[in-house]
Amino acid sequence: MDVLTDILSSLRLTGGVVVDGQMTGDFCIHAEFTPRHFAPFYPEPGKLISYHYVRSGELMVEVEGMPAVTVRAGEIVLLPRNDPHFLESRKGLKPAEVDDIGWMTAEGTHRVNVGSEGPATEIWCGFLGTDAETSHPLLEALPPMLTLDIASGQEEWVDSSMRFLAEEKPSQEVVARLAELFLTQAVREYIEQLPAGAKGWIKGLADPAVSKALAIIHxxxxxxxxxxxxxxxxxxxxxxxxxxxxxxxGEPPMRYCARWRMRSAANMLRDGRHNTANIAYAVGFNSEAAFNRAFKREFGEPPATWRRRMEAEDAAAGTAAPAPTPTPAKDAIRYCKAGDGARIAFAECGTGFPILKAPNWMTHLQHDWDSPVYGHWIEACSRANRLVRQDMRGFGMSDWDLPGFSFEHLVGDLETVADAAGIEQCDLLGISHGAAIAMAFAARNPERVRKLVLVNSFAAGWRVRADPEEIAYRESLLEMNRQRPAFRRSLLGEMFITLYFPSASPALIDWHNENFATLGPVKNMEPMIDLASRIDVRCELKNIRAETLVCHADKDGNAPADAGRQVAKAIKGARYFEFESGNHVPLGDESAWPGLEREIRAFLSA
Structure with missing residues (x-):
């Protein structure tokens, strides 16, 4: 678990780029974001982080009590507490007040022009904000100023990202996620440079024992x-x-754990997607009454009262959460232990004949309901059935540090979940590489599977089935991921999303960027990609006895339709249904989804 990313993601940051600054020659500006810079375009945050990105030229940034730093083109300076500061060409100049040399444009950007004749410096200035109630001691532990040194080869990426923020005017959430990435990287660099005797919250992230305990708690x-x-x-x-x-x-481990549990509960309450009882169980309480008491101790009022107050404040600020997604009456999260001791998280909801879903990576049981990728699948499968699903080992709420990671482990985990859920017979759903796990389960446990549904499936991974050209292409993508894994939550991450989901909407990209850190650690991603690439269950298909429906997108670029046709041909009596889509997991907002859902529902109901 990346504790730093987890903490920043929990803060519900908002953001914007609000100042376009152009300075020439000699200049000195006294700068500090104030409510005037936000209204009427953004609600005023309770806690504020400001930053400046130098597009061209260079300037000095000076905060009282700290040495001035020089920031050059392509670099970023961040002020974690928005302390007053000076932007200057050199020290000793009389400062101008930013409000005296700037004006507001119709687009909601402040323009600032100042200076004498001489070289030009251009900057974009923005902010990250969070309300005071969800702030974290990490912010107070940071120094007044951080600089982000852009490594060679990344300047173009940062420049295009900042230009996108300043000129395209994306949503506050998109701005916040990207600026959060800059902040995270700057804090990492600061931690790496801490002296040996340093103390305080930030040093805790660098302490091996404390950081390990924090990762477990989070x-x-x-x-x-x-x-x-x-x-x-x-x-x-x-x-x-x-x-x-x-x-x-500054506090014992179990006190921090209790506070983090309450922070997580508060974020769930504020999202408005789950009732208090579900949240109580989701954060580890055995009763709603115990949760209510603990929440009141932490926040001074019961959760229902706190939620109503937050909703009223969000509505007044124009940042109200979207309408809640319907939550099933039962969505209990439980744990079971695999044969090698790995803890596997699974959940169940709905009633009726059970549907067991084979695991996919990049899921999280607590977030799947509002996922643009899996939310509609869960809703559809639990409408008339009992749906049991799990987080794959190494991802989501299952163990991230593993004694082993192989295809046999994944099949064994599915068997363990089926046993723990008390499933004697079920319908089995497999999507993508989860379909291979489902095929192996069905072949090895024929008495437990009544019907088998496979979506965008393959029996052989790309290293096994692909030609040299495709293998080289996929290897190049892996190499890009190795070089810049920390940037998967940004524009490069969006590129990976669109490879899997060509029709990805901004909402899907935003959701992925917001929840990326909770889905699994970077260190487990390449092993999972490699494992999926080497899958080969072709010899097991002849042992499948369950009635089978193979559904496949005609333009899926990750599992070509031929792979699905070969699966259908190899399973005795299998039906093949092809639909128009290029998405690796069919999405709820694409035109093919209603027809695909009807086909699967008719198959399971027959």
Missing amino acids: ARYAEDLTIAGLAREAGVSRTVLGERFVELL
Whole structure:
């Protein structure tokens, strides 16, 4: 788990680019974002982070009590607490007030022009904001100013990103996610440069034992964690872990865990997608009453009262959450242990004959309901059936640090989930590489599978079935991922999304960027890609006895339609249904979805 990304993602940051600055020759500006710079275009945040991106030229940035720093073209300076500061060509000049030299354009951008004859410097200035109630001590632990050194080869990426923010005027959420990426990278660089004797919250992220315990808390806060268990996994004694936590973070581990659990619950309440009872169980409470008491201790009022107040404040600020997505009456998240000890998270909802969904990577049981990729699948499958689904080992709410990771492990995990859910017989759904897991399960457990539905399936991964040209193309994508994994949450990440989902809407891209850090660690992604590329279950297809429906998109670029046709041909009596789409997982907003849903529903109902 990337604790830093997790913390920043939890802050519900908003953002915008609000100043276009052009300075020449000698100049000095006294700068600080104020409410005038936001209204009437953005609600005023409770806590504010400001930043400046130098498009051309260079300038000095000076904050009282710190040495001035020079920021050059392609670099970014961030002020985590929006401290007053000076933007200047050199020290010793009389400062101008930014409000005296700027004006508001009809597009909502402040233009600032200042200086004498001489070289030009151009900047874009923006902000990240969060409300005071969801702030985190991390922000207070940062120094007044951070600079982001752009590594060689990334300047063009940063420039195009900032130009996109300033000129295209995307939503506040898109701006926040991209600016959050800059902030995260700047904090990482700051942590790497900390002196050996440094103390405080930031040092906690650099301490091996404390950072390991933080990662466990952030990933598994809903579990019954103990100080003894945290210490054991962190490789230190209870006493050492407790002392380091208090010294660096200012509170004991279990107090931090309780506060993080309440922060997560507050974000779920504010999203408005789940009722209080579901949230209570999702964050680890055995009763709604116990959750209500704990929430009131932390926030001073019961969760229902707090939610109504937040909704009223959001509505007044024009940032109200979207209408809630319907939540099933039962969506209980449970855990089971695989044969090698890995903890697998699974959930069930709906009633009726069970549908067991084979796992896909990049899912999260708590977020899947509002996922543009899987939400409509869950709703459709649980409408008249009991749906049991899991997070794949290494991803979502299942264990991220694993004793083993192979195709056999994944098939075994599905069997473990079926046993833990008490499933004797079911209909089985497999999508993408999950279809291969489903095929192996059905072949090895013929008595447990009544009907089998495979969507955009393949029996052989691309390293097994593809020609040299396709293999070279896919290897090039992997290499790009190796070089810039931290930037998958930004524009490069969007490129990967559109490879899998050519019709991806801005909402899908935004959702992916917002939730990327919760779906799984970067270190597990390449092993999963490699595993999927080497799948070969072709010899097992003849052992499948379940009635089978193979559905495949005619223009899927990741699993070509021929792969689906070959699967249908190899399974005795299988029906093949082809639909018009280029998306690797059919989306709910594409024209093919209603027909595909009807085909699957008719097949399962027959």
